[in-house]
Amino acid sequence: MRVWLPPVLLTVLLCALSAGMPTLEPLFEWVQPDKQNVVYERESFLFLLQNHLMLVVISALVGTVAAVAGGIFATRPAGRDFLPLVSQIASIGQTFPPVAVLALAVPVLGFGEAPILVALILYGLLPILRNTLAGLEGVDATVRQAALGMGMSPFQVLLQVELPLAGRVILAGIRTSVTINIATAAIGSTIGARTLGDPVIAGLVNGNTAYVLQGAILIGMLALTVDSLFEAAERVWDRRFLPQTAG
Amino acid sequence: MSIYSSVASNTMPNRVLPVLGCLALALVWLLDLGVIQPNRIVPGTGHGLISAVGGPWAGLVSLVLAGCVLLSFLPLRRRYLPLLGLVGLSLALLPLLLEVFAGRHLPEDAPYARSSIGAGFWCLLFLLSLMLIEILGRLGSGRGLQLMILAVIVGNWLWILRGGGLESLSLVREFNARPDKFEQALWTHLALAFGAVGISAGLAFLLALKMIRSVAWRRPILGAVSFLQTIPSLAVFGLLIAPLSALAAAFPALQAMGIRGIGWAPALLALVAYSLLPMVRNTFVALTEVPESLADAGRGMGMNERQLFFKLKLPLALPVIVEGVRITTIQAIGLTAVAALIGAGGFGSFIFQGLGQAAMDLVLLGALPTIALALLADALLTMLAASL
Amino acid sequence: MIELKNVTRRFGDAVAVDRINLTVETGEVCVLVGSSGCGKSTTLRMINQLLPHSEGQILVDGNDVTAMNPEQLRLNMGYVIQGTGLFPHWTVARNIAMVPQLLKWPRERIDERVHELLTLLDLDQATHANKYPQQLSGGQAQRVGVARALAANPNILLMDEPFGALDAITRENLQLEMLRIQSQLRKTTVFVTHDIDEALRLATRIAVMDQGRIIQHDTPENILRRPASVFVENLVGKQDRGLKLMSLHTVRDLMEAHPQPREPEPGADGLKEDDSLRVALSIMLWQNWRQVPVFNADGQETGTITRERIIQEGA
Numbered sequence A: 001m002r003v004w005l006p007p008v009l010l011t012v013l014l015c016a017l018s019a020g021m022p023t024l025e026p027l028f029e030w031v032q033p034d035k036q037n038v039v040y041e042r043e044s045f046l047f048l049l050q051n052h053l054m055l056v057v058i059s060a061l062v063g064t065v066a067a068v069a070g071g072i073f074a075t076r077p078a079g080r081d082f083l084p085l086v087s088q089i090a091s092i093g094q095t096f097p098p099v100a101v102l103a104l105a106v107p108v109l110g111f112g113e114a115p116i117l118v119a120l121i122l123y124g125l126l127p128i129l130r131n132t133l134a135g136l137e138g139v140d141a142t143v144r145q146a147a148l149g150m151g152m153s154p155f156q157v158l159l160q161v162e163l164p165l166a167g168r169v170i171l172a173g174i175r176t177s178v179t180i181n182i183a184t185a186a187i188g189s190t191i192g193a194r195t196l197g198d199p200v201i202a203g204l205v206n207g208n209t210a211y212v213l214q215g216a217i218l219i220g221m222l223a224l225t226v227d228s229l230f231e232a233a234e235r236v237w238d239r240r241f242l243p244q245t246a247g
Numbered sequence B: 001m002s003i004y005s006s007v008a009s010n011t012m013p014n015r016v017l018p019v020l021g022c023l024a025l026a027l028v029w030l031l032d033l034g035v036i037q038p039n040r041i042v043p044g045t046g047h048g049l050i051s052a053v054g055g056p057w058a059g060l061v062s063l064v065l066a067g068c069v070l071l072s073f074l075p076l077r078r079r080y081l082p083l084l085g086l087v088g089l090s091l092a093l094l095p096l097l098l099e100v101f102a103g104r105h106l107p108e109d110a111p112y113a114r115s116s117i118g119a120g121f122w123c124l125l126f127l128l129s130l131m132l133i134e135i136l137g138r139l140g141s142g143r144g145l146q147l148m149i150l151a152v153i154v155g156n157w158l159w160i161l162r163g164g165g166l167e168s169l170s171l172v173r174e175f176n177a178r179p180d181k182f183e184q185a186l187w188t189h190l191a192l193a194f195g196a197v198g199i200s201a202g203l204a205f206l207l208a209l210k211m212i213r214s215v216a217w218r219r220p221i222l223g224a225v226s227f228l229q230t231i232p233s234l235a236v237f238g239l240l241i242a243p244l245s246a247l248a249a250a251f252p253a254l255q256a257m258g259i260r261g262i263g264w265a266p267a268l269l270a271l272v273a274y275s276l277l278p279m280v281r282n283t284f285v286a287l288t289e290v291p292e293s294l295a296d297a298g299r300g301m302g303m304n305e306r307q308l309f310f311k312l313k314l315p316l317a318l319p320v321i322v323e324g325v326r327i328t329t330i331q332a333i334g335l336t337a338v339a340a341l342i343g344a345g346g347f348g349s350f351i352f353q354g355l356g357q358a359a360m361d362l363v364l365l366g367a368l369p370t371i372a373l374a375l376l377a378d379a380l381l382t383m384l385a386a387s388l
Numbered sequence C: 001m002i003e004l005k006n007v008t009r010r011f012g013d014a015v016a017v018d019r020i021n022l023t024v025e026t027g028e029v030c031v032l033v034g035s036s037g038c039g040k041s042t043t044l045r046m047i048n049q050l051l052p053h054s055e056g057q058i059l060v061d062g063n064d065v066t067a068m069n070p071e072q073l074r075l076n077m078g079y080v081i082q083g084t085g086l087f088p089h090w091t092v093a094r095n096i097a098m099v100p101q102l103l104k105w106p107r108e109r110i111d112e113r114v115h116e117l118l119t120l121l122d123l124d125q126a127t128h129a130n131k132y133p134q135q136l137s138g139g140q141a142q143r144v145g146v147a148r149a150l151a152a153n154p155n156i157l158l159m160d161e162p163f164g165a166l167d168a169i170t171r172e173n174l175q176l177e178m179l180r181i182q183s184q185l186r187k188t189t190v191f192v193t194h195d196i197d198e199a200l201r202l203a204t205r206i207a208v209m210d211q212g213r214i215i216q217h218d219t220p221e222n223i224l225r226r227p228a229s230v231f232v233e234n235l236v237g238k239q240d241r242g243l244k245l246m247s248l249h250t251v252r253d254l255m256e257a258h259p260q261p262r263e264p265e266p267g268a269d270g271l272k273e274d275d276s277l278r279v280a281l282s283i284m285l286w287q288n289w290r291q292v293p294v295f296n297a298d299g300q301e302t303g304t305i306t307r308e309r310i311i312q313e314g315a
Helices: A002-031 A045-075 A077-094 A099-108 A114-138 A141-149 A155-189 A198-206 A209-241 B003-010 B015-029 B049-073 B079-092 B095-103 B119-139 B145-164 B170-177 B179-213 B213-231 B233-252 B252-256 B264-288 B292-300 B305-342 B345-355 B361-386 C040-047 C070-075 C091-098 C098-104 C107-120 C138-149 C168-185 C196-202 C219-226 C232-235 C243-248 C277-287 C307-313
Strands: B034-037 B045-046 B115-116 C002-011 C014-024 C029-033 C055-060 C077-081 C156-160 C186-194 C205-210 C213-218 C257-261 C291-295 C303-304
Touching: A002 A209, A002 C055, A002 C219, A045 A077, A045 A114, A045 A155, A045 A198, A045 A209, A045 C213, A077 A114, A077 B015, A077 B119, A099 A114, A099 A155, A099 B045, A099 B305, A099 B345, A099 B361, A099 C291, A114 B015, A141 A155, A141 C077, A155 A198, A155 A209, A155 B015, A155 B233, A155 B305, A155 B345, A198 B305, A198 C107, A209 B213, B003 C014, B015 B049, B015 B119, B015 C257, B034 B170, B034 C029, B034 C098, B049 B079, B049 B095, B049 B361, B079 B119, B095 C219, B119 B145, B119 C243, B145 B361, B145 C055, B145 C107, B145 C307, B170 B179, B179 B213, B179 B264, B179 B345, B179 B361, B213 B264, B233 B252, B233 B264, B233 C029, B252 B361, B252 C138, B264 B305, B292 B305, B305 C232, B305 C307, B345 B361, C002 C040, C002 C098, C014 C040, C014 C055, C014 C186, C014 C213, C029 C040, C029 C196, C040 C055, C040 C156, C040 C186, C040 C277, C070 C077, C070 C156, C091 C098, C138 C156, C138 C168, C168 C196, C186 C196, C196 C219, C205 C219, C213 C219, C219 C232, C219 C243, C277 C307
Parallel strands: C029 C186, C029 C205, C077 C156, C156 C186
Antiparallel strands: B034 B045, B034 B115, C002 C014, C002 C055, C205 C213, C257 C303, C291 C303
8 A cells, every 4th residue: 555655645735735826825925026916816726737637637548548459459460461550650650749749730620628639649649559569569479379279269368468468568658648748738738728837838928937836836746646646556566467576 | 480471461462551542542532632821810711632733633643542552452572662662752742732732723913822731631641651651661671762762752842842833832931931030940949959968968978877886876866867757848947947047146147148047048957857867767778788798708808997898888888878869859859849938949939939829830830840850860860879 | 189181381382381191099199390490380280270271171089170169179278388378477376277267167176176287297386376487497387387288177288399498307307297197197199399309208109290291100119210211310310229219118118027026125226117228228337237126116126127138129
């Protein structure tokens, strides 16, 4: 249970900070003495946090399902033809800067939450796809051969052998994807998605460093919280499936 | 057995190309190939394939795509070479479609009217590129050929662009409105990205050496640099503003150097911080994973530790270090675009200006060169790593 | 019984297995031997249809394998491969329980069977059952591999160079183990190896393969005495053929048996009934013995053997 302590503490801290930001007003007055408003009030921080998180969670869920399905398809006999291309797309796609992908979504889809969601899904898919391929391809060929030779159906081999063995690598891919998407969603404020990037952008536009700080702190906290959650999940996974390496 | 299967896959019908070809054929007919706008802001009217370029050209495009599909069904050993020619040529000549489109639809008497690229054209470009990648992969071609084909295609595009037939293209108009700014953005972008990569490479090398010499430093250093990598870019840029402004206010000398809460200073600082993780990790791994047996062989031949490092460990580690530089560079090019938000300049400034003014072509003028830079850096550094 | 009739397998244009005919009788160990790339593994994998054959017919107990559901077919065949193919994320016990679980045996029966097999393969339940494959030595892992193949009591055992990656001593131990188990269980076994000594030791009959064809299919003794071609002759080794023949027989075959087993004299040296004639001769030459007592597994003296007799009739 100890592994879950850091994410829980960070979550409590994040929620407390989001809810209690106005109480820190004196501090921000000291940072930004020349402004009337020193605490961002256009939206509540809790709402922005929730919206930000929702974008990331939805994109991670859709991205994971799509990427894992794609990875599975490309490594089955029926989809083998597509494997070289799919792995090329996964690696070339990741050289595209996320901001540029975000920017390209706007001309196609317009402003608001839809384009950012599409951009997050498409971009977030790539690391998961790459890791799914690496994980599935990394399964020892003799293990797969033994499983088939002992009488497992291809579906049972996938479910009971390949996915559990590739799971750790896939999880690492999801972690990378979510880390990137939290950052990209923050920049999404510039195309009209309401996220924790809003206070930062508003602060930059109005020269209000206090706003910038509030947004930046919460974004950083969010990233750390989610990352610690993945850290804990990976530890639990290792303990469950790789006991000999966990000591 | 692998020999058998590769022979088999070269003669068996390949299902990837037909799928891509049919998809391209469907999308190019379904989506708008181009858009005509009366001026910069007003939304334009879209034109489908036939309407945009007329019957003969539409027929030609369909014929080429259908040809690709048919060719890839043939169980021929050498079918990939004609396919390569067909797809390569189509890609190289693709901008001609836009020229034809502009020539047919741009009103003579409207100086502000502009043509822009439609979703159909983008899809065609994207799918043809995928087909090219697939064909090159199946041919098992070397880097030299790939680079040559890329050079021919890009060279052809530039040549078509210089011909003047694409003057009305919105992207070209945006560029022509600010050639100086574009050049300045390019240099700023490059200076920031490569400056960050250079500084972080030096720092990372020192940190990696420290980690190799003392085991106690390994965890804290790796922990610190991966912590930095976890914090989203916007937050890092934001968090640097206050301390840097305070510093600048306290030390006028710094201010005179141009160091302020916004601008290049916080951008560079943040970029360096971000670049440390891949650099440190790769450098450390590269230098520590030189097999002990090799090092022992070196010692056995009488090398001292210093010679061992420079003559054996470093050359062996170099490809992995270059891989770290590649990851870092791509990441830095992307993050530099974000740094435009805190006034650091670069291509990001076009992106965010364009988003602010709802001028999509300006957004493209920022986004496309950023992507091109990242792809170029990727290609060059991959080649460098492979040649080591 | 396994019958291969005119079976061919092609990869693209290349022919890996060329119109082979092979019958493996129930309860015998058929060893396919040959150099790498000769088609022996391909032949084995066509029997459980991991590779479908291009032409011909494969019958298992009279049924055409192509007519059967491949999973059902494989569930009735134990399968052991080089490098074990144990699932790294499952414990030893769960690995062994794999096929019974697929066959939906009740929990208690599976536990009982796992225990039985661990005992059969000389693995200690308490120390090994809950380990993971990576924590085992190579020999232990391969024992688990064999246990897993035997779990659901299949009639047929397919073994694809199972001991190929092990060191010489471990390999020999496992070969002896396998002989012991086979004498108890009498599984119809197809065993692939490139090691002719392993083949001679384990086989009821050996099928020598070269370039996708079976060159000779006969008992170890006949393969040694009457090699069908120069290829087979080179494979079995011309020079030490005599010694190899000796290793096919045991002391029991040539000893002068006492009418009654008797208690040995204290401190008496001698041979065991199960020692091969090759070992017996080697020991007798080294110790300069002309005649020695022979003991059975219980340590009783059951007869004597002379050096002359081994030299005259051993090979």
